[in-house]
Amino acid sequence: MSKRILWPIVILLVAACATLAGGRFDKLFGPADPTRFDARPAGPASGDYVRAVQPILDRRCVVCHACNDAPCQFKATSWEGIARGASKTPVYDATRLLAAEPSRLYVDADKTSQWRELDFFPVLNEHAVQTPEANKTAGLMHRLLALKKAHPGPTTGVVGGGLDFSLERSASCPAGEEIAHYERTAPMGGMPFGLPALSTTENDTLTRWLADGAPAAAPPTPTALALQRVAQWERFFNGDSLKEQLFSRYAYEHLFLAHLWFDDDPQRQFFKLVRSETPPGEPVRIVRSRRPVDSPEVDRVYYRIVPERETIVDKTHMPYVLSAQRMARWRELFLDPAYEVTRLPGYSAQDAANPFSTFAALPVNARYRFMLDEAEFTIMGFIKGPVCRGQMALNVIRDRFWVVFVAPEKRFDEPLSALLARDANLLRLPTGSSNTNLLVPWAQYARLENEYLKSRSSLLANAFGKKRVKLDLDLIWNGDGRNDNAALTVFRHYDSASVVKGLVGDTPRTAWVIGYPLLERIHYLLVADYDVYGNVGHQLNSRMYMDFLRMEGEFNFITLLPRAQREAVRDAWYRGDSRSTREQVYGGPGTTLTAESAVRYKTADARQELMGQLKTRLGPVLDTRLDLAVNAPPALRAPLRELAAIQGESLQWLPEVALLVVDTPGGPTNTFTLLRNTAHASVSHLLGERKELRPEEDTVTVVPGVVGSYPNAFYRLDAAQLPALVDAIRQLRSEQDYTAFAQRWAVRRTSPVFWAVSDDVIARYMRSQPLEAGVLDYNRLENR
Template structure:
């Protein structure tokens, strides 16, 4: 047998695959590719025999849209790009183009709301068609020429069955070919898909909700004047915009660094109302004037004008959990930024430019900022920045997130003054080797990718030499190398969960000891941000998307290698081999890559042979409050495992959840990846919620395709979390507290299709269950009540037909 080795061959085969995909590329088969059908059949008029009453968009209509329509229609993955999370999104309308397309050979024109166009006429030129009446206005025309009204009526005329699974004609696959009919195409849509009314694949609105929406549409679908900013908010905006637009070169470079890291998240002023958030943007206009945001794709793109301003733009769209992660602004935060970046003595000799080759590389752009300041800035809010990697647009799609395991833990290398000063010089001298795929823009191909990959390998070689010279010569490889959260910062340890095509990051060590773990240093932290967030274009080509995925392979292995340094030398290779099993890993020669750090033995004296478990347990103990809350359900280290101030109901339920968390393999076969479990008590106000996370075991995560061939379901594990984890519930479950033991036993033995059907008949809230909206409201309200400010509405696009 011929043994094929080498990561270059691995990469080459990926590009061959993508090239074949591109050659065979076919446009998604929508109902039509034109806004105007060649034939215009007579459409069914909407029933006007309804009570007309004046309604307010903000007071009456928006609450309905938020609680019913935003469940699917928000963010980049809105079906037909129809965003119902704001009036501007409704006015923009729908499109036949999908934002997510892993086959396109040329970059797509971006269509970001509030940025790429701001007028109705402008969106029509970009191919968006109306869902409201834009012809002659009258009460009758406002309904009969509204797609929203027609889709609501279609649902009313063709209700779904209220029990059992949905019929096969209701397609739920995220990769399905969407039917995005314009008004002229609706009659054909209605005839071909009678069960595809809105809400799609879910029960209809109540009659009162429907009447409210139809009354608003009938009256012309107008938006109320939104309330203006409070005086307190305006004062905070002015203060922060003044800080970010300082005139000196030092201030300008610092502001650019802050912007390129904070632009994607939701900013909130400490102490202000929980629902008020802002985006940090680059604007043509200064403070005090209307924001005119630059239309750049990436935050380091050339602004195209000589002078621009960093501005805070209020977020007016409904907050949804899948893209909501919060960076808090306060007087203390401003003082911290000044201490990190403005008080240290250093000189900015020249402001960097925006040419792609240079700007895509933060070690080039910000070489004159002290590395320890940059690193501490990232560590201070590590969960926020990892949420950018996880909740950013790159992480929608199975092929994007199968580069990581279903569960892993993260610790960080401690920033040390003497070492970080040398690191600043090392990174500046070697920034050429840290060139990112985004430096090639959308035209990156095989040759360019091989160059970038080769530079990455050369960097890792140089890094190893530097670490031994500058760090390990003076420090042992022990717990003192791990960041301790400065004694109080609970960002020191993180857990990441992957849920097939999306992911979640939380503070602390959650779940049982995972298969893999990362230890992250500054250059690695920075590169992940510039790979997956700042440098990623969701509208980019297949080549751009694939090279991003491939480069992340190298970064993941670098983080794993950092962790292996803390394991006894003789056990490192065996541990890494257990992470990369299977024919594909061997075929593509991943283990020809050096296992770094094998020359220096760890100074940690282990007491057990379970090194990974002991390593993290001892770190968490050393960190104290900075290590996060102990996981008393999945890792009860010492009885009694009772959460502080827990109610009798919580203590009773936690005990049963510990039994549930011990299930694994085929015992949890009936569960999808994310389930929200409501445990009912005698008092509905005291009902409890737990998230059940099925961690799917793969033999390796080295391959972008054929994930099913690498599945090892007999090794799946279950993590049970009090409260909420994840933005996309796959199923709602409900059980009386006294019936939880029976629920656990039923789950353990639900193996066949018939047994699973019985399980979900009894405990599941299926998509067509008339009560599903009550459960959706209850889960959302409880989440918003328990985590105001960080919570958003859950997304139903991945709710399964079980």
């Protein structure tokens, strides 16, 4: 028989087998009922979910299955997430030509049956027969746990079995009866994926719960005090005057990612600010717009506060306190001043692209103070928001840099307001979920940015040229002498990032000085305007525009240097780049600020000296929690300082983020974070990052506690072994050397003590940093 005749027969046989197999669960357990989990099922063990089940899920499942990058969109962060199930469509897709439909838990569907209409498939048994055997056999969650129990994997070395742990791996998302094929072809792919199996007690607890039909009582209600505070704040956010409505819209567009908490609530429950079609006192009906800047499609939108119903995970946790002092502060900034709002702006694409036009009626100083008061939170929006995922999204910033802010200045308010009003069109941002053109918008926005910077340079030249304002360190916000948000450090970890308070580590190569227009554009470009479900054009235009914003922050820093040294410092940051790229730091040809710095320098290395002067100026408000000299145990400080002093090529073999667990016999165990700072000749290129690496200039920052939501490795050792660890890192010369290093020091994926170490680290993190801490994410753990 010819191949031409054979292939159609093979295809028909395969299709027929698939059809027969596709009905096996239906034949055994009856048809599926997609409404089966539209409500939490009751049962004798309903209360066990909160007490016994969710804690296991948090420690063993949420570490990989949370947020937008959860494999197969399966979220173990709540019962509703488990009932929703999984999807074969990833949220993050760098090749997506058309914008995808959003799939946000608690937003885009209310019931499990509605998720089935959006192509999510169940991981619990939804068939008519609900016996323990049926619940286990037809429940994918149980099948994957059982697969891991049957094939727990090695207990030493690296994980084999052909498992792919790369961030861009193609996820295997077996739906329904595809699980049988998955079990045969990927026996090492049980859950937890690529990590040790659950303990017998943990496995038995989850198995009993799943066999019983996944019962769960209603989630606990907020305390009476919390409900009282919710009511107070909802009244505040829903005033009827145009001034109140405009301010509330501004507040919402900056706080929609926040985990809100009340300062006098002893339980510190977290809440979220949402837009609702219904006013306070009525059930919340969430506005399901793609972005917070999109039209709510109702005549009047209301701002409501709802409990956070998912487990707090570090990678999205952005705490923000609401207090009587906060309310008074916002009244002072926005509601008490004598200005008028004569109309409310719309929600057109033009409005979404330009917050300076949308909120022109609100005082510039008030808007800037709103963001500055919690500057770490403001910057954290693009660090922990949906945009900040993957190498291409992060290669726009360097691996470590300091951030300080332009001081709010009344002498600048009036001319800055006039500049923003006159040139608002120049400041519009690339927006929209589906951008199909890349090069044309890039050229257009480059021209707009250059024109804006020329206008801004003229404003600055006028101010400095007429000696009305000195170009000195008084221009840097000192936190009003009490606010530790005045100084931040940003770390890039290749495909993720972190921001912390304080000027952490040795002097970095670069720093950003951020003023109001820059801070606002960063927020709207990468947070409020960003659509994680948008197409590749939207994502790339957002990434490319960020080049301009980085350069603007660097320009602000350079202006404080002596005029004769500015170009040399700029060129050192952009080695190998064209003159036009380097000139962009100044906003293009013809925009160089000619005013001389009034900062006094004593050495020839003004950049290094300026960094030191910034640290001195901000000293009274610097957060020192990550300073080894302050917070490391005295006996460990010397070897940790030696570790932090390592520089050069040996560091290239270390992972980006490693958690170092140091046991002290007879004393406490301490956690430190090792952050590799990968040196680059330039970060102005979208592609070809490897060519820009300069491993001979790599450094490492060592800090107490946990920094970074995505640890790449755990190291564990006794305090007495720290000098040996330092020497071993200095001696790294190859991947083989690192393999031997990991064999000695790392708690690998295969280690029988992996979960014990993980539990210990997270518990200590929760105790030492209770407000900031959340469950860590293990999707980026190495397998070396």
